[in-house]
Amino acid sequence: MNWQLLIPELGMLSAAALFLVLACLRPDPRKAYLVAVTAGAASAAICLASVFLQGELFGGAYRVDLLSQSFKCLLSIGFFLVAFLCGELEGVPSQRHAEFYFLMTLCTLAMMLMASGMHLLIIYLALELSSYSLYIMVLMRSDEPQGLSSGLNYFLVGISASAIMLFGMALTYGATGALQLQDIAAAAPEIIASPLTAAGILLTLGGFFFKLAVFPFHFWAPEAYQGAPNQVATFISTVSKVAAVAILVRVISPLHGMELLVKAMIAMAVVSMTVGNLCAIAQKDFKRLMAFSSIAHAGYLMIGLLCMNAAGYTGAIFYVTAVLILKFTCFMVMITIADDGRNLQISELAGLHRRSPLLAMALMMALFGLAGIPPTIGFSGKLLLFTAAVGQGYLLLVLIAMANVVISLYYYLMVLKSAYLDEPPSELPPLKVSLPTQMMAIVMTAAIVIAGIYPNTLLMWVAEAVRSLP
């Protein structure tokens, strides 16, 4: 048993323990925030330092390789970023902040476990752990009715999806006699080809699709985003997506050649994109809009996953990194504007270009990135995804996706219009943007553009990580 392999997880676990202790001490929120940011930075550093660890634990049930470690890096960076936003955690009662950080840490830990898990049971439990942490985090919203109703939605869809996933696991296990991913893939060919196996795997994937918010498992997303505290919504739309992709890449990669599964995924991808984008058009609430756009992005991510080859996985991982950065930037702008933790209406962005040109620019770049317009990281991601898909012969799928990109552009432009064009009904003072936030906005904008123009480094890393798939 090589404990070193678990260093990132242990680091996260100790952070969680620290917050549990803090929760009992009831520190003031400011202090808790500093601890959280420090912990986030530390864990990100630990993950980066341990990125080249390799090995297997628990008889192959837990795999540490470049892919998993890269995902852990992304997750801990995401955690750090979200923690960074918690400086104005107005959506959560101030005496509950330590618990909030505890749950967030635990959730991230669960996601890290997901990234390494090779055994469906571990994956399932880690998934449940992260889901439950998120349910509670959503419910912690101080605006109680909002939090309650969205938490209820999230919870009900979540437990249904988890039940379905469990049943799927049972079917898979029944068909193949294995729960470890390598063993499932190693089952007899006629078993693999059997529709029951495919159905079992499809239902199993349902749980992950729920995390990713792919149609038809997406129904929680709008409500949950809308009702959750802003930081939680950020967490769900960034870190949680990374975890979902991590686990999907893991689970799907041994299954190549399952035609039925691919077909189902194509259908889900198409419907997700279309439903997400069409619904987003009609939204007024910023977070709700982001939720629908997340659903659409889940559809794009599915394109990469369903290619079932290295190019596709590379695309998906690259894209989810892009989404992490882009969504985070959007939410950062939103949180800075809605500094009392309220839900931001899109119309409230009016006059942003004057109140804070920097944030307006960051928002613009992020929105164009989400729409997939070059030279942003979002475009590089889409290019990778679509190249993979066309390589597999899914030209029509790519055309549909591009049509969706155009639809999505409409609502992104509407947001942009609010920020750049509309004048607020009454003159608003310039936004007070703290120095760290300014720095962060600059860093994020630079990251969006640089990774869009010169994606090579990131791409090489991702491709290398994908190569470590068994």
Added chain:
Amino acid sequence: MIVPYYHVIILAAMLFALGMFCTLARRNLIMILLGVEIMLNAAALAFVGAALQWQQMEGQAVVLFVLAVAAAEVSVGLALMVSIYRRSGSLDPDVRLTPAGKGAE
């Protein structure tokens, strides 16, 4: 030698369908939760059957954890239901929660 494996699966599927039916059709939050419990139970049954078919203990081990998850689910779920009931006085899933401070107490 007891029964063919697929009989167990079909039984589990029937249970699962019943659970799903309960979840989808009952206009009551607690019954929805109950339906999910039935679904989990069905999955557990399928696991036990599969474990027997493959003569492994892995499947049985899963059931153990399913029980734990079910317990967690019920504790959180019921706490949530009670909160909602306190707030709205109803367990209708279509309930619209009143804004803060105007709870129907």
Added chain:
Amino acid sequence: MTLFAILFYAMAALVLLSTALAATRRNMVHAVLCLVVSFFGTAMLFYLLGAPFLAALEIIIYAGAIMVLFLFIIMMIRTDRQPDKIFTTGRLIAAGSICAVFLFALVGLTLEHPGGRDLLMAAQASPAEFGFYVFKYQWLSIEIVSMLLLVALIGALLLGLKLRRRSTDA
């Protein structure tokens, strides 16, 4: 047909019947009680399928703890305010047909599945063996589940605290 088989089918019938009753009872107390019966049946099935320890746990945790929790809550909540109709006809038909189609599809898949018709070999996992297995091979899962239960605990606590604070406020 062996005795095991007869027992299995009888229990299956019992479980199905009681679950169906549970799903359709208007009175929730009745529903929960029906479900308790169903869980007892399931426990018997577990036993038949070679998992005596799980059968015990099923009764203790499911029928014992979880269902009792349900009962508590149901009793705590005045049920007379519930909507009169438990089913609206449209939803009933929709849900019913979805479930029926699901069942049909699954049965079809199962019947086609190679190896599905093999008879199960009777076997028994003794509790000791089982425990040994779990703690030898699955302890990471145990750790995760322990954290999960902790989270659930904190969650329930937070929700409860909110309630208390609200009632003290009010």
Added chain:
Amino acid sequence: MPLSFPIDVSLASAAAALLLPLTAFGIIMVAVRPYRRLCAGISIAAVGLSLMLAVFLLIRHLGMPEPVVYQKSWLAIGMMHIPFGILLDPSSLLMLTVVSLISFLVQVYSLGYMAGDPGFSRYYGCMSLFAWAMMTLSISSSLIQIYIFWELVGLSSYLLIGFWFEKFSASEAGKKAFVMTRFGDVAFLLGLVLLWLQMGDLDIVRLNDPAAVTQNLSPAMITLTGLLIFGGIVGKSAQFPLMTWLPDAMEGPTPVSALLHSATMVAAGVYLFARLFGYFSLSPTMMSVCLAIGTISLLMASTMAMVARDIKQVWAYSTISQLGFMLMGLGAGSFFSGVFHLMTHAGFKALLFLSAGVFIHHFNTNDAFSIGRQGGRKLKSATICMMVAAGALSGLPPLSGFFSKELILGRLLELGNPAWFVAGALGAFLTAYYAFRLVFLILFPKTGDAGAAPDDGHHHHQPAGALAMNAVLWILAAVTIVLGFWEHHVTTFLASALGAGRSQPIGHHPWLPIAAGLLAVSAVGLAWLEFGRKKARQIGFIERLPALARFFAQRWYLDRLYRYLLDKWVYQGISRLFTWNDKKVIDGAVDGFGGTAIHIGTLIGRLHTTMIQNRLMVMALAIVLMVLYFGLSG
């Protein structure tokens, strides 16, 4: 080191003649617009120099055996080889001289006429532009070059007609002129392109070579391209059915009318026909069409002129009819008659307009009756010059028109069908009639003879201007009188012109000059009877038939028809239909697509706010369907 490269004198002087007006145009428009006199000076000097060079060239090339061609590639891409060239042959030299002469005279005349106009500089700029374009057109060596300058001539015509752009009718007339001639030009371009594709180039010398043409083109193709090119001629020379722009073009300043719309520009069409005479004569159909169109135009325009009251309108109609007459001559197969009439016509028509300009300038009216009543005849030199010119127009011996008309009539006689001759003679008769109708109207006003009109010299503008105007009149009158006697010289000179070789012989009937003279005299007599003599009621025989008079006065309702077609078919028909289609169908589809997307989005979005179980139901349904699909396909 002395510059010593061989300079061809002809080339140099031709090039200089072309460049001068362009330079003048450039300088006027860019640099010296505020200095009005300087502008006029530059322009007149440039065109004067050009005139001298043209005369020099003419003299130098008298009796030349072969056309002289200088060409330089303007543009050469693939088969699109566009040369810029100078082709000196008798007809082009004559045309060059005529154009520069009339331009020069008109510009000098304008010194007086346009004095005090706010657009004085612009006027001279446009005049220079016109002179450049027209002169280059006349000595172009290829058809495409002709087309290019043909368009430029049209452009300067547009600018000059609409010179007084504040008047709606002027700008409208300019637009009308441009668009209607464009109609013809489009046909021209199409024919030219077809010809180009078949021939490989558009060299005029080559086009006039029957061997080269028949080798490359089928007879049908010759006719087709010929007809299309003839379309351009019809447009530019205001022939039926594209004639109606010319009377309106009289909205421009009178010198412009004199220069462009009677003497030179409109003659470009006829000139083009003469240029391609060798080519056109290969297709008998083509020649018949030309003859027919010429005849129709001649007669129609004459009838219109008989009832017009506006002095410039009358001369405009007469231009149409005389151009038709030239085309008759050419179409009948006689190269010389057409070209000679073109030259004489340039002289006397310019004179007619310029003298009319004196009246108009003086009395500020275009109405012949009104001019007569206000004492038009008191302007002696103008009146006399007008009478000379009208005589020439009518074909009264011994004025220039007499000779050229006689030539054409002589050729018409040679045609098998006497109808052509009769029509020609009728046209000549009517021409003489309406010309002198107008003269008599001015000379012998019937009512309110307000004898208070001042004498010739008393104008409210500078005497220098008036002097210039009168001098020009007299020069032109002299030309008109003597030109006819040079008939023989001109014809011999033209004998070596391009295409002249295919000219048909002109019949020589000793009685014809006498008959033609008598015809003209009788027409003048008729006019005298009706308008001139003391007791004349000044009502023409046409006016006794009010319906017919109205029909003629309305220009045979051609204008109305075009207007109707334009309004009903173009503006309210196709244009409106297309606009509707654009808005409702094409754009409507685009907007509808977007609208539908938003609508569907709202609908599906609503699903996401309904009861949680509905959503769970959809989720379950989707899963079940997928599983079912697995079951069915497995």
Added chain:
Amino acid sequence: MELQYATFPFLSALLLCCVVGLAAILFTPDSRPGTIKRISAVFSGATLCLSIYLFMAYDQPLGGYQFVERLDWVPSLGISYFNGVDGFSLPMLLLTGIVFFTAVLTMWELEKRVKEFFALIFLLVTGVFGLFISLDLFFIFVWFDVSLFPMYLLIAIWGSTRKEYGAMKLTLYLLAGSALILPAIIYLVVHSGLQTFDLIALINAHAFSAHQQRLAFLMFYIGFGILAGVFPFHTWSPVGHVAAPTAVSMIHAGVLMKLGAFGILRVGMFLCPEGWQHWAPLMALLATCGIVYGVFVGLSQTDLKFVIGYSSVSHMGIVGLGLSTMTLEGLNGAVFQMFAHGIMTALLFSSVGHIYDRTHTKTISELGGLSRTMPRAATFFIMAALAGIGVPCLASFWGELAVFLSCVKVYPIFGALSIGALVVGALFMLRVVQKICYGAPLEHFSGLSDMTAAMTTPRIILVSVILLFGFFPGLLFNMINTAAIQFF
């Protein structure tokens, strides 16, 4: 195809000029609009000088791609930073330089949000330059989109009539086009089996089957064609132009629409010659429809900019017609027409923009007598209108002539129809000229000042260019021909 590597990275310098200009603008404080304008003028002038230099320095007898620069960018995907210019792109560079410089000068009187405006314009032009010089499909697409998305803000913020609608429609429509281009690019790259985005390598590989070429060409044609205003995908153009501010209209109609045609040429025709051949009749049909349709619709418009917008549709139809003929002359003519139309329409929009700035109306019926009130502005407008009619010795005549010549050769009916449309074209341009410039000066406009000398400078530049290439078309044709000749 010959590649002549550059001794000095002129092309990158050109891009850098724009980027540095953009950065300089971004770092100048809002409060100094004058400085921002001067910076813009300097840097746009620099790009103009560079493009003129490139145009002059190109070795025409040698031909091929010159000033080539190459740098591996993303080796794993086969993306390289690969620039080079040939006879097609140089005229476009020149056009962009001219229009950009004049557009910047035209906006000299701008007062609203100056910094953002010029920054966005620079961004847009960076994309335009980038596309014209790029020889890598990835970068071609990147630059294509870079040049499109600033459009939304430029129109929506600084525009006029229905600006938000127009901006949205334009942006979405054009990006819908790019939604076809990207799959087509990927499709070709993937099926070439070369794993490279290098345009030249893909062309030389001849790796595509006829079917693939047809499919890809159609996608390129529609995708780029939307931007080129191909009928029936043109409706964004009038709406967008009406809404856009002057400089944006100038750049958009003058340069961006050319981007579409250039894309069809550079990507579609070079990569898919068989696809080109297959779809050429369709292209000709649509182009002819556009030509005829544009003039007729333009005839009954009431808004000045709508008229110009539809004239653009018609003129771009001529470009499309030229491309569809698959002849040397047609290709030459099309590219020449692209250049000429760019300059001409820029002049039109800049004159109209000035008129609108002064009179605050674009409705034709509310204008009149401007030749008296604002003689300079009116003169420029008339010049541009005349160029639009295709008067000889003004640049666009030559392009039209070459296109018609080749079109009559290949598609006689379409050729005849398009030539016929010239009449209506003249009618609708002159109608506008008459309505707004001629007639008696209107009372309420009598106090308006004419263009200042500073404001005439950009227009004079444009007019001079029109005249220069009108008198010496060979300057441009010979350049274009070096590239066109390789097709035949």
